[in-house]
Amino acid sequence: MEKLLSGVGSLLYGMRFTMLFFYVGLVAIIFGILGKFLLETYKLFTTLMFEDLQKIDLIIKVLELVDMTMVAQLVWVVALAGVSLFVTTGHFDSKEMKKPDWLDHVNTYNLKLKLAFAIISISGVHALKTYLSGELTLENIQVVTMVAVIHFTFVLSAIGISFAERLTREKH
Numbered sequence: 001m002e003k004l005l006s007g008v009g010s011l012l013y014g015m016r017f018t019m020l021f022f023y024v025g026l027v028a029i030i031f032g033i034l035g036k037f038l039l040e041t042y043k044l045f046t047t048l049m050f051e052d053l054q055k056i057d058l059i060i061k062v063l064e065l066v067d068m069t070m071v072a073q074l075v076w077v078v079a080l081a082g083v084s085l086f087v088t089t090g091h092f093d094s095k096e097m098k099k100p101d102w103l104d105h106v107n108t109y110n111l112k113l114k115l116a117f118a119i120i121s122i123s124g125v126h127a128l129k130t131y132l133s134g135e136l137t138l139e140n141i142q143v144v145t146m147v148a149v150i151h152f153t154f155v156l157s158a159i160g161i162s163f164a165e166r167l168t169r170e171k172h
Contacts, residue, residue: 016087023087026079033072040065056132063129067122074118081106081114109165116158123151 044061047053085106127147134140
């Protein structure tokens, strides 16, 4: 039985490299977001230069670019921290590649908390964009209310994660 468990453990440990396919997929998504970001930036720039754009429309377009940037950062943090936590850290051993300082302090809890706060930030930008983009109709008020409720749920989730971690740390 001990030999079987050891074999299963070795197999599972060896399979950690299959996670690389997920992280490579996330990197591909980042490049897709980059393409969309550059296209939207170009459109906004040409509109600013050659057309008339209302201030509120400009703010909404800029918020959309900020939203894309934050989503790309979130995906990057997940990919980099995931590879570092679950696959290997050997790629930071070379002199020409400097490991980001925050990566030394990342564990699964910190990663969850970083994700939670990033989602809250993205949700907040989206909520602001939704609020600014609509007129005060009954349907728009319902949409804005729903977005605010979802945003508040994200905030409560992050507080819950933080509280749960604090409880487990106090027990040790």
